Amino acid sequence: MCGIIGFTGNCDAKEVLIYGLKTLEYRGYDSAGIAFFADGKIKTVKTVGKVDILADKVATEVFDATECGIGHTRWATHGGVTEVNSHPHTAGRVTLIHNGIIENYQKLQEELEKQGRKPVSQTDTEIAALVFDSIYNGDPYETIRKGCEKLEGAYGFCIMFADRPGEIYAIRNGSPLVATLSDKGAVIASDMVALIKYSKDYFVLPEHMIAKLTKDAVEVTDLKGNEVKPEMLHVNWDIAAARKGGYDYFMLKEIHEQPQAISKTISPRIKDGMPDFTSDGIDDSLFKDLSRIIIVGCGTAMHAGLVGRELIEKFARIQVNVEIASEFRYADPILDEKTLVIAISQSGETADTKAAIEIAKKSGSKTLSIVNVKGSSIARESDYVLYTHAGPEIAVASTKAYTVQLSAMYLLAFKLGYINGKLSKEAVKGLVSCLRKVPSDLEQILKYDKQIETISNILTKAEDLFFIGRGLDYTLSCEGSLKLKEISYIHSEAYAAGELKHGTISLITDNIPVIAIATQKHVIQKTISNVKECRSRGANVILITNEGESVDPALCDHQITIPKMDDRFAPFSVAVIVQYLAYYTSVHRGLNVDQPRNLAKSVTVE
Ligand code: AGP
Numbered sequence: 001m002c003g004i005i006g007f008t009g010n011c012d013a014k015e016v017l018i019y020g021l022k023t024l025e026y027r028g029y030d031s032a033g034i035a036f037f038a039d040g041k042i043k044t045v046k047t048v049g050k051v052d053i054l055a056d057k058v059a060t061e062v063f064d065a066t067e068c069g070i071g072h073t074r075w076a077t078h079g080g081v082t083e084v085n086s087h088p089h090t091a092g093r094v095t096l097i098h099n100g101i102i103e104n105y106q107k108l109q110e111e112l113e114k115q116g117r118k119p120v121s122q123t124d125t126e127i128a129a130l131v132f133d134s135i136y137n138g139d140p141y142e143t144i145r146k147g148c149e150k151l152e153g154a155y156g157f158c159i160m161f162a163d164r165p166g167e168i169y170a171i172r173n174g175s176p177l178v179a180t181l182s183d184k185g186a187v188i189a190s191d192m193v194a195l196i197k198y199s200k201d202y203f204v205l206p207e208h209m210i211a212k213l214t215k216d217a218v219e220v221t222d223l224k225g226n227e228v229k230p231e232m233l234h235v236n237w238d239i240a241a242a243r244k245g246g247y248d249y250f251m252l253k254e255i256h257e258q259p260q261a262i263s264k265t266i267s268p269r270i271k272d273g274m275p276d277f278t279s280d281g282i283d284d285s286l287f288k289d290l291s292r293i294i295i296v297g298c299g300t301a302m303h304a305g306l307v308g309r310e311l312i313e314k315f316a317r318i319q320v321n322v323e324i325a326s327e328f329r330y331a332d333p334i335l336d337e338k339t340l341v342i343a344i345s346q347s348g349e350t351a352d353t354k355a356a357i358e359i360a361k362k363s364g365s366k367t368l369s370i371v372n373v374k375g376s377s378i379a380r381e382s383d384y385v386l387y388t389h390a391g392p393e394i395a396v397a398s399t400k401a402y403t404v405q406l407s408a409m410y411l412l413a414f415k416l417g418y419i420n421g422k423l424s425k426e427a428v429k430g431l432v433s434c435l436r437k438v439p440s441d442l443e444q445i446l447k448y449d450k451q452i453e454t455i456s457n458i459l460t461k462a463e464d465l466f467f468i469g470r471g472l473d474y475t476l477s478c479e480g481s482l483k484l485k486e487i488s489y490i491h492s493e494a495y496a497a498g499e500l501k502h503g504t505i506s507l508i509t510d511n512i513p514v515i516a517i518a519t520q521k522h523v524i525q526k527t528i529s530n531v532k533e534c535r536s537r538g539a540n541v542i543l544i545t546n547e548g549e550s551v552d553p554a555l556c557d558h559q560i561t562i563p564k565m566d567d568r569f570a571p572f573s574v575a576v577i578v579q580y581l582a583y584y585t586s587v588h589r590g591l592n593v594d595q596p597r598n599l600a601k602s603v604t605v606e
Helices: 013-023 051-060 105-114 124-135 140-150 250-256 258-269 299-315 351-362 377-381 400-419 425-455 472-488 497-502 521-535 567-588
Strands: 003-009 031-038 041-048 068-074 089-091 094-102 153-161 168-173 178-182 185-189 201-204 210-214 217-221 232-234 292-297 320-324 339-345 366-371 384-387 464-469 491-496 513-518 540-546 558-562
Touching (some): 003 094, 003 153, 003 168, 003 210, 013 051, 013 068, 031 094, 041 051, 068 153, 089 124, 105 124, 124 140, 124 153, 140 168, 140 210, 168 185, 178 217, 185 217, 250 258, 250 567, 258 400, 258 425, 258 567, 292 299, 292 351, 299 320, 299 339, 299 400, 299 567, 339 351, 351 377, 400 425, 400 567, 425 558, 425 567, 464 472, 464 497, 464 521, 472 513, 472 567, 491 497, 513 521, 513 567, 558 567
Parallel strands (some): 292 320, 292 339, 339 366, 464 513, 513 540, 540 558
Antiparallel strands (some): 003 068, 003 185, 031 041, 031 068, 094 153, 168 210, 178 185, 178 201, 210 217
């Protein structure tokens, strides 16, 4: 998704903007640009490609120092990847950057062209700039208020007006914007990683409110001009957490951070050996008299929901449906006040998941979100929030966010089981103590890196491969398959092992890799039979199973075993193994592990 940075203060804005855009690279983008006041005018420098190219361009052109500017990394939605389409966009006296989609831009363009205002790019963003310029009469507030009335869709804008040097205005509808005032000046950005250098205290710009940034102040007003004091938030991580820390890629660093991330997420929610969400403001009454639970999310977050379903149905005997958010929001779902809707989202900004929560609330269902970013849109939209404490997740491929989401699902399943009389206090305490051991279990699995790096060699040249498993192993197959394909670009499919013979096994031919996950004791032998079916058709098999499981060595090319444990907690260990497999396959294929092609870290548009 696009990255936004704005700064006005008492140091060279160009440096602040370029630095800020570098920290936002992880969001995924294909072009970049900055605009700033210099010699009393707004200058713009932009480029296709990386921020480093932009920095070189800025360095070669001689500009006076400037103290106010805006910067943008563009993830193309409307219009190709060209310099003309990159942001910032200028229309007359208005220069702006935008994250989101203006859905009625064609209709607006027709109206503007009748006024002789023709865009030079193919973007919806330039249309917004033309709209604002067509209104601007010297009053930014009135311009923004009237302009936004014409716009339909999601937006986060930072706007500069040519006759107001030193001032930046911002407004959002859906797309995230956070801001702070520091001793260097006022900073606004798409997310905290760009602000943390200046302050750990920040606020989320409330939707449909206008922020005015000057070097000494950040003023927020509603559309009627009333001053608003947004809630100040504080991040509990530091700038080092947002840097690579000596690892080759953020993804590897974040894989290694999982034990600590899980510990930080579960510890505040365990009191006297029992799950306790009091500190989250979640009362036990939320978990009573439920007829159904719906878990909604996208991608990896949805896969965490698949594990959650297995756990809640196993421990609490409550029916759970897992829904893909982009399907759920248009499916006219059956919801009522006895349905609890749980949204899972690392960024808390995924447009489809946010829309799902809004639909659930309108239907009278209670909503609980499991989110990693404090103050994010989904968190603010939900009745209750369970924040995970993974710290900033920079790599596009989600790893530590996934396992902390799992840890939250385990605690919720134990709580639901106990509240609904399906689990005794002793049983819950036993399960909680297993969960508390997971961080140390993972410290052991993290030592598998060299073994898995070697094994991943058989995947490097693959064009197609399959993950198979049953029950919890199938849910991990889904996550392993997504991890692998999104960063290695190998076509991968996850299949319920028992389903293969209903058609797909026709694709199992000589040397096609099959990664079989078989940790769930009650179905291991069934999965082993499916592995034999694949093996007999020439598949190369990587088998992930439990230590001590007697497996015919001829059955697989490689066997990865996890230490003996309660198999209900195997998902955490298997998660690290499939993350490693994906990571090393991508590295061996010479790809950009952290910023895979076409992908964004947070999909804030539909
Ligand atoms: C996972 O590796 C992907 N980056 C992607 O599937 C991601 O999980 C999905 O877009 C949901 O994002 P969210 O958790 O921020 O809502």
